[in-house]
Amino acid sequence: MNIYKKIILPILDKLDSESLHNLVLDLFHLAEFSSATLWLLKQFAYKRKRFTDRRLRVILGGVEFDNPLIVGAGWDKFGRAVKSLWQLGFAGVEVGTVVANPQPGNPKPRQFVLSSGVILNWLGFNSPGMEAVARNLERYRGSGIPIGISVGKNRDVEAKDAPLAYATVVRRLYDFASYFAINVSSPNTPGLRGLQDKKPLGEILHMVNKTMDEAGGRKPVFVKISPDLSFGAVEDVIEVAIDNGLTGIIATNTTENPYIKAKYGDRWRNVQGGLSGDDEDFRRMATEKIAYIYRRAGSLLKIIGVGGIKDAETALEKIKAGASALQVVTAIRSEGLTVAGKINSGILEYMEREGIDSIEEIVGVDSGKYGQKEHYVL
Numbered sequence: 001m002n003i004y005k006k007i008i009l010p011i012l013d014k015l016d017s018e019s020l021h022n023l024v025l026d027l028f029h030l031a032e033f034s035s036a037t038l039w040l041l042k043q044f045a046y047k048r049k050r051f052t053d054r055r056l057r058v059i060l061g062g063v064e065f066d067n068p069l070i071v072g073a074g075w076d077k078f079g080r081a082v083k084s085l086w087q088l089g090f091a092g093v094e095v096g097t098v099v100a101n102p103q104p105g106n107p108k109p110r111q112f113v114l115s116s117g118v119i120l121n122w123l124g125f126n127s128p129g130m131e132a133v134a135r136n137l138e139r140y141r142g143s144g145i146p147i148g149i150s151v152g153k154n155r156d157v158e159a160k161d162a163p164l165a166y167a168t169v170v171r172r173l174y175d176f177a178s179y180f181a182i183n184v185s186s187p188n189t190p191g192l193r194g195l196q197d198k199k200p201l202g203e204i205l206h207m208v209n210k211t212m213d214e215a216g217g218r219k220p221v222f223v224k225i226s227p228d229l230s231f232g233a234v235e236d237v238i239e240v241a242i243d244n245g246l247t248g249i250i251a252t253n254t255t256e257n258p259y260i261k262a263k264y265g266d267r268w269r270n271v272q273g274g275l276s277g278d279d280e281d282f283r284r285m286a287t288e289k290i291a292y293i294y295r296r297a298g299s300l301l302k303i304i305g306v307g308g309i310k311d312a313e314t315a316l317e318k319i320k321a322g323a324s325a326l327q328v329v330t331a332i333r334s335e336g337l338t339v340a341g342k343i344n345s346g347i348l349e350y351m352e353r354e355g356i357d358s359i360e361e362i363v364g365v366d367s368g369k370y371g372q373k374e375h376y377v378l
């Protein structure tokens with residue numbers, strides 16, 4: 001019997017979701033105090049070890065990850081728990097989203113458990129700001145753990161000033177980043193998703209590239225998209241990403257789809273916020289976007305797949321649709337601290353069974369299976 005899911009999770013689900021998250025984050029932060037406390041944390045990992053194997057290694061834009069699982073943006077917005085998350089089996093952490101100046105985010109409560117494993121959040125980029133994140137990340141210098149920086153803009157920055165806002169964070173956190181994720185897809189900052197359009201996105205990426213050139217050279221850059229985009233709009237993002245020499249696309253952020261929200265009760269239908277986690281339709285939307293990007297640009301862009309991954313099966317689904325690496329957020333809570341080890345060992349078991357020697361061999365093999373119907377478009 002899975003004690004965590006049967007006994008502990010139902011209790012946790014009754015607590016305030018954001019407070020619980022912050023408590024776990026604090027504990028992870030404390031665990032980094034010494035090698036003894038990190039060892040203690042490792043006792044909660046799958047089989048009490050950091051599961052890895054050379055066959056799980058993936059390389060994205062020249063950055064090596066020892067397995068395909070990265071902690072997605074939103075779990076460690078402040079950059080305080082990177083080593084702990086790595087210890088539990090993740091290959092890296094995407095810190096953020098980080099904005100230039102500190103901001104509190106939207107009023108609380110702003111994170112809800114709709115059903116076990118499904119979360120609706122309306123955080124709105126609560127962030128201590130880039131200076132505080134830089135101070136936090138100082139601790140991980142030389143650790144060798146890949147750190148992505150998810151970059152956003154403060155709520156009060158107008159769309160016309162967005163390129164400078166993104167570039168400012170990129171400049172400040174340049175030294176700490178293994179890669180940058182340009183987040184233009186969070187549903188909780190008014191107008192942000194409009195930045196996915198060709199012109200504003202092109203302007204942001206141009207300025208980010210220029211800033212990196214001045215700072216010492218290009219690092220891998222990904223743009224993170226919404227699952228609610230039409231395929232036509234995804235096509236535009238692909239074009240801008242290729243034109244600006246990006247490494248790839250992160251697909252996808254949370255969904256605003258009211259029909260999916262309403263599955264958890266009609267009162268959620270028009271509530272603001274993005275839904276994530278173990279919802280079949282949401283997972284499928286994200287996977288369809290991955291398959292589309294792979295079919296259109298698989299040789300030119302790398303895809304990081306995210307959205308509803310909770311076990312080896314859902315992870316393999318994303319890889320076979322076209323993702324070279326994966327991110328997990330909501331399932332860290334709903335599956336527990338063993339999630340990374342379980343997924344990695346499950347992927348490896350599959351590879352052994354099928355005689356596959358590297359993840360790259362199966363990236364995109366099912367991309368032709370997914371349709372292009374706009375049945376989820378709002």
Ligand SMILES: Cc1cc2nc3c(=O)[nH]c(=O)nc-3n(C[C@H](O)[C@H](O)[C@H](O)COP(=O)(O)O)c2cc1C
Nearest residue numbers: 072073074096097252253276277307308328329330
């Ligand atoms: C509480 C919470 C906060 C999030 N914050 C961010 C964020 O700051 N930036 C971002 O790009 N995505 C954010 N996300 C979206 C996740 O990175 C991810 O794209 C989405 O949750 C789907 O993955 P999942 O089903 O594994 O959670 C957040 C998600 C959750 C649940």
